[in-house]
Amino acid sequence: MPVEILMPALSPTMEEGNLSKWLKKEGDAVAAGDVIAEIETDKATMEVEAVDEGTLGKILVAEGTEGVKVNTPIAVLLQEGESSDDIGSAKPAASPKPEASDKSDADTPKETAKDAGGKARQASDEPSAQKEAAKAPAAPKTEAAADPDIPSGTEMVPTSVREALRDAMAEEMRRDADVFIMGEEVAEYQGAYKITQGLLQEFGAKRVVDTPITEHGFAGVGVGAAMAGLRPIVEFMTFNFAMQAIDQIINSAAKTLYMSGGQMGAPIVFRGPNGAAARVAAQHSQDYAAWYSHVPGLKVVQPYTAADAKGLLKAAIRDPNPVIFLENEILYGQTFDVPKLDDFVLPIGKARVHRRGKDATIVSFGIGMTYAVKAAEELAGQGIDAEVIDLRTIRPMDMQTVLRSVKKTNRCVTVEEGYPQSSVGAHIASEIMVHAFDYLDAPVMRVTGKDVPMPYAANLEKLALPNVDEVIAAVNAVTYRS
Amino acid sequence: MKAATKKTSAKPKAAADSAAALKAPEPAEFDKDQELAAYRGMLLIRRFEEKAGQLYGMGFIGGFCHLYIGQEAVVTGLRLAMKDGDQMITAYRDHGHMLAMEMEPRGVMAELTGRRGGYSRGKGGSMHMFSKEKNFYGGHGIVGAQVPLGTGLAFANRYRENDNVSLTFFGDGAANQGQVYESFNMASLWKLPVVYVIENNRYAMGTSVTRSSAETDFSHRGLSFKIPGVQIDGMDVRAVKAAGEMAIDWCRSGKGPIILEMQTYRYRGHSMSDPAKYRSKDEVQKMRSEHDPIEQVKARLIDKKWASEDELKAIDKEVRDIVADAAEFAQNDAEPDVSELYTDILR
Numbered sequence: 001m002p003v004e005i006l007m008p009a010l011s012p013t014m015e016e017g018n019l020s021k022w023l024k025k026e027g028d029a030v031a032a033g034d035v036i037a038e039i040e041t042d043k044a045t046m047e048v049e050a051v052d053e054g055t056l057g058k059i060l061v062a063e064g065t066e067g068v069k070v071n072t073p074i075a076v077l078l079q080e081g082e083s084s085d086d087i088g089s090a091k092p093a094a095s096p097k098p099e100a101s102d103k104s105d106a107d108t109p110k111e112t113a114k115d116a117g118g119k120a121r122q123a124s125d126e127p128s129a130q131k132e133a134a135k136a137p138a139a140p141k142t143e144a145a146a147d148p149d150i151p152s153g154t155e156m157v158p159t160s161v162r163e164a165l166r167d168a169m170a171e172e173m174r175r176d177a178d179v180f181i182m183g184e185e186v187a188e189y190q191g192a193y194k195i196t197q198g199l200l201q202e203f204g205a206k207r208v209v210d211t212p213i214t215e216h217g218f219a220g221v222g223v224g225a226a227m228a229g230l231r232p233i234v235e236f237m238t239f240n241f242a243m244q245a246i247d248q249i250i251n252s253a254a255k256t257l258y259m260s261g262g263q264m265g266a267p268i269v270f271r272g273p274n275g276a277a278a279r280v281a282a283q284h285s286q287d288y289a290a291w292y293s294h295v296p297g298l299k300v301v302q303p304y305t306a307a308d309a310k311g312l313l314k315a316a317i318r319d320p321n322p323v324i325f326l327e328n329e330i331l332y333g334q335t336f337d338v339p340k341l342d343d344f345v346l347p348i349g350k351a352r353v354h355r356r357g358k359d360a361t362i363v364s365f366g367i368g369m370t371y372a373v374k375a376a377e378e379l380a381g382q383g384i385d386a387e388v389i390d391l392r393t394i395r396p397m398d399m400q401t402v403l404r405s406v407k408k409t410n411r412c413v414t415v416e417e418g419y420p421q422s423s424v425g426a427h428i429a430s431e432i433m434v435h436a437f438d439y440l441d442a443p444v445m446r447v448t449g450k451d452v453p454m455p456y457a458a459n460l461e462k463l464a465l466p467n468v469d470e471v472i473a474a475v476n477a478v479t480y481r482s
Numbered sequence: 483m484k485a486a487t488k489k490t491s492a493k494p495k496a497a498a499d500s501a502a503a504l505k506a507p508e509p510a511e512f513d514k515d516q517e518l519a520a521y522r523g524m525l526l527i528r529r530f531e532e533k534a535g536q537l538y539g540m541g542f543i544g545g546f547c548h549l550y551i552g553q554e555a556v557v558t559g560l561r562l563a564m565k566d567g568d569q570m571i572t573a574y575r576d577h578g579h580m581l582a583m584e585m586e587p588r589g590v591m592a593e594l595t596g597r598r599g600g601y602s603r604g605k606g607g608s609m610h611m612f613s614k615e616k617n618f619y620g621g622h623g624i625v626g627a628q629v630p631l632g633t634g635l636a637f638a639n640r641y642r643e644n645d646n647v648s649l650t651f652f653g654d655g656a657a658n659q660g661q662v663y664e665s666f667n668m669a670s671l672w673k674l675p676v677v678y679v680i681e682n683n684r685y686a687m688g689t690s691v692t693r694s695s696a697e698t699d700f701s702h703r704g705l706s707f708k709i710p711g712v713q714i715d716g717m718d719v720r721a722v723k724a725a726g727e728m729a730i731d732w733c734r735s736g737k738g739p740i741i742l743e744m745q746t747y748r749y750r751g752h753s754m755s756d757p758a759k760y761r762s763k764d765e766v767q768k769m770r771s772e773h774d775p776i777e778q779v780k781a782r783l784i785d786k787k788w789a790s791e792d793e794l795k796a797i798d799k800e801v802r803d804i805v806a807d808a809a810e811f812a813q814n815d816a817e818p819d820v821s822e823l824y825t826d827i828l829r
């Protein structure tokens with residue numbers, strides 16, 4: 001039977017891509033391993049290799065087609081002895097996994113989704129896990145409350161978080177010749193997650209520096225360069241790998257100003273994706289916000305929107321202190337409005353009210369905001385008007401904004417992906433208890449990642465992460481509705 | 483430990499001399515059975531990896547998936563030189579290592595798909611898999627971190643006074659991590675039985691060794707710790723086996739650590755999402771067509787009339803069936819029970 005070649009997923013988070021080019025034409029013989037097509041995502045161009053051998057019987061998706069969903073049949077491969085008459089009877093090389101087909105549009109037959117690894121889905125009997133189909137929540141539709149730091153009437157440009165981060169670095173590098181970036185694959189490869197795209201071309205190899213895989217070493221080199229007055233941006237491919245370098249970050253970067261009696265410090269930014277991506281398991285999926293927020297001498301920023309990513313990264317680069325700038329791989333591709341201003345710098349240490357409400361306060365930051373925002377939308381439909389605060393900076397923490405809100409709503413839920421013990425939420429709860437005890441109508445509730453290393457299995461991973469239902473349940477609990 | 487320290491310091495010069503003077507042995511002479519075993523072993527890895535790549539493209543495997551295609555001779559040749567009891571540890575490009583250690587293809591593939599029949603019951607995934615029974619110590623996702631661990635395995639061997647050797651694998655990129663050199667120093671100081679196998683496939687993600695390494699002769703990386711090393715053609719399974727025997731003997735006879743730089747090549751991208759713009763198609767094609775480890779054995783088998791095309795096809799079929807069975811199992815096995823979320827955190 002002829003075999004359908006499906007649009008492959010070539011990265012953990014890929015849902016669709018453009019079919020940029022066919023390298024074989026109909027009628028061509030194909031051997032396993034041959035490159036048959038090129039596809040393109042927002043991150044990169046990639047090659048599709050044939051897995052089976054045969055003859056390319058029919059191309060189903062023409063080159064140049066954009067937004068081809070993963071697992072869509074893109075061609076039919078005829079096997080020995082088959083002709084084009086057999087094309088109609090083609091079957092996929094194997095049925096795609098339900099998770100993948102759930103993500104694609106309605107044009108994927110429901111049956112495929114069910115009979116494939118359908119079991120996988122059903123194995124999980126926790127309702128919240130089933131509802132949270134896709135790991136990456138879609139970008140929010142609600143309008144954010146106006147940011148007082150953006151002059152009203154400013155033109156807004158839809159920008160991905162990825163572009164916003166790149167633009168922030170490029171602007172600061174143009175402005176100050178002492179700013180440089182170094183890290184693994186930041187230059188020639190254009191960044192493992194394409195955040196530094198184009199920087200090598202504009203600023204050259206002196207200022208965009210590829211390092212060997214030596215995190216502890218180059219973090220220290222960065223701190224030394226900062227002590228000498230340069231303004232390094234050190235990219236960690238992910239913050240999981242910054243654990244190799246944590247000694248230099250804490251013992252050298254964070255403490256030097258104090259230890260030197262104020263003579264010298266380290267104006268340095270350590271940045272990179274933090275927290276869980278998708279299915280990369282325990283050693284690559286940890287949220288370090290609480291870890292770094294523990295340390296005096298550091299500032300810790302974790303933006304959610306592209307505007308905040310841009311404005312805060314520019315601020316971090318100018319800041320005379322070491323700043324830990326925590327990004328998130330799943331947010332990189334999401335698009336938000338970014339103000340079109342010549343020099344858009346936001347203050348570090350100021351939270352932003354993302355949604356105004358009166359019934360309960362939800363405090364979150366970074367990717368946690370995706371759960372908070374969706375929960376607030378659903379709660380609105382149930383008659384609960386939640387206020388959502390995006391902390392943006394974890395240290396120094398803007399407790400004033402949180403306390404003002406809690407004194408109004410009398411209830412608070414915190415949301416983060418990190419572990420529960422000694423979490424950011426734990427700190428917030430303690431501060432609220434001290435400073436707004438008499439205003440509380442319910443104990444502060446925390447929604448966090450579960451107290452386990454990140455499992456690989458799809459069903460367990462969903463359970464390990466916080467989700468919208470848990471946020472809703474927590475708000476229901478603090479409003480005594482459950 | 484003390485005695486060992488003394489012994490080394492007694493004749494530092496001789497040790498340094500022998501470290502520099504070590505020569506790579508001639509490739510092993512394989513008889514028919516050995517050639518066939520090597521052929522089948524490497525083919526199993528290749529077919530397994532091709533299938534894993536396919537399952538990834540279909541969404542059955544998530545996250546990162548690093549294929550070993552092209553490098554099969556390294557682990558296969560070394561396994562032929564190991565005895566039961568010797569340990570193996572490596573990084574995330576680990577599927578081939580597990581198959582070479584005779585771990586079950588079903589269990590490995592089911593781990594890749596995150597199902598309960600996987601070696602870590604679905605909790606570890608492609609990069610994190612272990613088998614105590616088969617002496618395979620992982621499967622590690624943090625570049626370089628397995629090197630001190632492998633050194634620790636050797637420490638335990640010496641402590642227990644058994645004659646087991648730890649084979650500790652890492653990449654050319656990993657060879658730049660500081661903890662590698664901290665390990666080298668301790669291993670040499672304490673004469674630990676560890677073979678450091680540097681799988682030099684010329685690239686660490688998109689960075690070629692010449693862009694990341696001041697010294698690109700990785701066999702010399704231990705010299706200032708008095709650890710000898712040799713460069714080996716890692717595409718020739720016979721050369722790998724001979725080097726493995728020499729190195730393992732070295733360790734077993736109490737001479738301490740040794741480095742094998744295996745010169746090899748990965749055909750596929752670093753992981754599934756690698757656009758591979760950092761090397762030319764010609765370079766890849768040339769390695770494939772002129773140095774393929776499996777084709778080399780195949781050519782010798784045919785040449786010496788030790789096997790006919792049909793007999794080799796039959797081996798291919800047998801291997802494909804094993805892989806198809808593993809894939810079938812891995813696609814249909816259930817996901818772990820949700821209660822597994824909270825197990826194995828402490829005991």
Ligand SMILES: Cc1ncc(C[n+]2csc(CCOP(=O)(O)OP(=O)(O)O)c2C)c(N)n1
Pocket residue numbers: 184213215237241244575623624625626652653654655656657683685686687752
């Ligand atoms: C400490 C750390 N830094 C960075 C990474 C990301 N990373 C994964 S593999 C890799 C390249 C390693 O190359 P090499 O050691 O040559 O092994 P190969 O992939 O070629 O087998 C990098 C940078 C990581 N996993 N761990």
Ligand SMILES: [Mg+2]
Pocket residue numbers: 653654655681682683684685686687
């Ligand atoms: Mg390498």
